[in-house]
Amino acid sequence: MRQYIFILFFVFLSHPITFAQDTDFTAAASATITAEAVQKLSKAITFQTTSDVDEQEFRYSEFLDLHDYLGEAFPALHQQLQKEVVNGYSLLYTWLGTDPDLPPVLLSAHMDVVPVEEETKEDWQQQPYAGTVKDGYIWGRGSLDDKYRVIAIMEAVEQLLQQGYSPERTIYLAFGHDEEIGGTEGAGKISEYLQEQGVKLEAVFDEGLAVAKGVLPGIDEPIAFIGTAAKGGMNLQLKVKGEGGHSSAPPLDTPVSILSAALNRLQNKPFEARMIPTTKETMELMAGKLGGKYKFAMRHYGLFKGKILKMLAKDQATGALIRTQMTPTVLEAGDTYNVMPRMAKAILNIRILNGEDQETVIKHVTETVNDERVQIEMKGTYTPPSPITPTDTWTYAALEQSIRETFPEVALVVPALFPGSTDARHYTNLTNNIYRFGPQVVTREKAQLVHNVDERLEVEVFEKSIAFYKTLLRQTCGNLPLQVVMQQEESELLPDVTNK
Ligand SMILES: [Zn+2]
Structure with missing residues (x-):
């Protein structure tokens, strides 16, 4: 079925997007827009939206203040999308598509952050809730997890609205308020609410894996990992x-x-070491980059299974996958x-x-x-461990294409097991297509900043994350997908020659 993804890939290439592009703006105007978006994230960080299992510590009023601020910062979005407050503090926006027959997509992110431990406050180079922009970074709690995604998604929608874009497929933006403590009251209630209405989704895009640079020994090129399963x-x-x-x-x-x-x-x-289908797919796709020995071993997986598992078990990161x-x-x-x-x-x-x-x-x-x-x-x-998201679908191909457009330096886009869990777990009843991918670039060092002192995001990466969501929305909800869907239906009639 991999071949099928390549077919779609060429479909994307041969059908360039024809509606308003950023090039309509002058460079100066686009720089102003970027600076404004950075300010919005900076301001969003100043709301101390910590979730906590202890009700007393849960800063509920900060969430309401953040809601108000979002209303001011994204006027077009608030004028044209339907906004619902779910369970008091979570937000669900609906952008109605022109074709009600298309199953909607849902973009999930969370507004809550983990607390800053009292004893670490002094260690921060910049105040954790000041939203300082300095040395090319946006500093503060939530800059990586997960406010940059809330703001990037909203900014993408705001810009698309300003450019006159109208989706064919309905889009939900779902922003939970308690992901860090399990998400039951936020994403859990949003999911229940959608299920009550009989909604079936085409796909869910949540946080999770990212573009990894220098994370794997021996591979220098950045690789994009999409979480298609979660432990x-x-x-x-x-x-x-x-x-x-x-x-x-x-x-x-x-x-x-x-x-x-x-x-x-x-x-x-x-526990017994074994490779789930997702990890096998990861390894097969990466074998080429890992060098001849691995390529050979993966090709003859049955024969080298023991050796491969032993090798993966040695590293902390890969050990978690098996x-x-x-x-x-x-x-x-x-x-x-x-x-x-x-x-x-x-x-x-x-x-x-x-x-x-x-x-x-x-x-x-x-x-x-x-x-x-x-x-x-x-x-x-x-x-429970998540169901495994199939990768032979047009939504996977659209996501892959959006990643490649935004991060052209990426050498490979690879499905992989996500060892943690996010709000996505609450949406498994609504679709088989759940993708855990945050549009950011992670090195081993940067991965350490999540939930840590000096959490910060490069301004440049934040800009890319906005571009990523604009592309993703157009790829999945614009004029293009209809052609893709047609291709998909046709290609389903073709025999599967890849033996997968
Ligand atoms: Zn998170």
Whole structure:
């Protein structure tokens, strides 16, 4: 089916977009527009929209102030799109298309940010909520995650409206207010609301992976990764009870020793390593760039499976792609130097690979611990691994094309497993086509800035993200898609010769 994507690729190339282009503007006017957009992101950062599991810490009023500001900053959008406030603090905008028969697309982003820890405030080079623009960067909490996408999407729509663009396909803009704490009250409620109305979506575009530069050893060219699958997650508590008493005469086994032994067994018996179809696709596409050895190995995957998995397991980043992983995060036992604790507890944070679930995870942990004195219990919510998004669709091709147009330096566009989870998880009932991709350029260093001190985004990358969403909207909702849909229907009649 890969061939089919190339067919579409040529369709895009042979049908240039004919409506108003940015070239209609003078360079000076376009520079002014860019400067204004940067100011909008800068201002959006000044609202301290932190979400928090603790209701007291949730800064609800900041969200309402941000809503007001967005109304001022994007007048055309607010005049022509329908705005609904969902569950008090999330936003859903509807841009009606001219053809009601086309299933809508939904662009998802979130307005909430993680808090700035009190003890790190001094470490910031620029104040985290000042929205400072300096040295080519927009600084502050939310500049990378995820306010730049909220503003880039809205700016793209604003500019398209000003250029007289009218979509054929309906577009939803869905901005949640609690992604950082699970998204149940924001994206979760938006999704419920759309399902109640019987909406079926063509595709969802959310945050996730990005254009990666120098992230993989041996590859210098930037590669765009699109998250077409996401891992699930859950937390298990391991608890051991004991008798307590004075630590001068301990029994052979104490809660701490029993718990340590259990954690040790888990460390030594990880989940089975395996390649899900998405990762196999990633590897196949990247094999050429990785060099002859890998190319050969991937071509004869059956033969070299063990070796390939072993190699992927070695690196932290690729290791996450091939198995369910568990990490002890919280440990709790005694609090007095000479008193044996009556209880020892550990939390295992588990990221579940597609194909496994709650039951298979608990089974592996229970069998590996193999000690009845250790009580195993689930804590918090369970997020199942996502369904796998197909890549042989016109929406995937449109996304790939939008990436290539915006980031011409990209050598490859590759589907990949996203090891985390985002608001996208709430939309799985509405479409099979869920894409997790943020239009930004990430290096190993820059990836560290998310949720961290000195979070900042290059002005240049922000500009590109606006251009990206304009292209993506036109590719998926403009005049062009009709031709693509026609091509798709025709090509479905063609035999699949690629044996995939
Ligand atoms: Zn985010």
